[in-house]
Structures are given as C-alpha cells and as structure tokens.
Amino acid sequence: MSSGKEIDRWDDANRPEWFKRIPIEEYEKLAGIGYTPKQIAMYYDVKFSEFMFYYSLIGSPLKYHYDRGQLMQQAKEGISMADAAATGENVTQAQRFDRFRKGLDVKNAVNKIFFDELDI
Numbered sequence: 001m002s003s004g005k006e007i008d009r010w011d012d013a014n015r016p017e018w019f020k021r022i023p024i025e026e027y028e029k030l031a032g033i034g035y036t037p038k039q040i041a042m043y044y045d046v047k048f049s050e051f052m053f054y055y056s057l058i059g060s061p062l063k064y065h066y067d068r069g070q071l072m073q074q075a076k077e078g079i080s081m082a083d084a085a086a087t088g089e090n091v092t093q094a095q096r097f098d099r100f101r102k103g104l105d106v107k108n109a110v111n112k113i114f115f116d117e118l119d120i
Helices: 017-021 024-032 037-043 048-055 061-087 091-115
Strands: none
Touching (some): 024 037, 024 061, 037 048, 048 061, 061 091
16 A cells, blocks of 8 residues: 555555446445445455545545535435425425425535635
C-alpha cells in the first residue's frame, strides 16, 4: 500500500490492482441501494482494511462514486415522490416527500456546519 512515504491523496498511477475489477456503474448502484463500504469490499473480494485505506484518501474515486450512487438513488426517489405529490392525488406520497425534503435539509445543514470550509 505504501512505499515509506506518507500517502493522503488518491494517485491513479498507484491505484490498487483490484480497482479495475470494479464496474463503476454497478458499484454506484450497490451504494445507492444501501450497501456499506464493508459489504461492497466483501462483494468485490477486497480486504476491508485495504479498501477503506483507498476509500479514505483525498480525491478517492471510491468515495466519490459511493456518494454519487447514494445521491443518484435519493434523487430518483425524490423526483418520483415530487411527481406523485405534485398531482395531489396521493396524500401519502406528498407526506413522504415532505419528510424526505426535511431530512435532506437537516443533512445539508450538518454538512455545511462541519464540512463547508473543506475544499477537497
């Protein structure tokens, strides 16, 4: 993993050999349906500690695509709920959509408070 020097950023030249075995679109879908990084590492038969090492690096495509997969799934669900709520025919869907938006507002507020100044 390391050649004696401190590693904190993703480097395509030194990416792990197993990275090429991971289809990014499938990886994003696994993240989107709720699998944890530990479960995904197991799915791709990668040692968890090594997976998390590369996942935690600044600029890691593993972290980026994991977050993107979750965002894409939430966005699909949100769009679907918004469409159903907009018609006014489905009161339950409108209530779900309202809770969904409030949940996103809370998550965004927390991220802004703790991570707003980080430009990584």
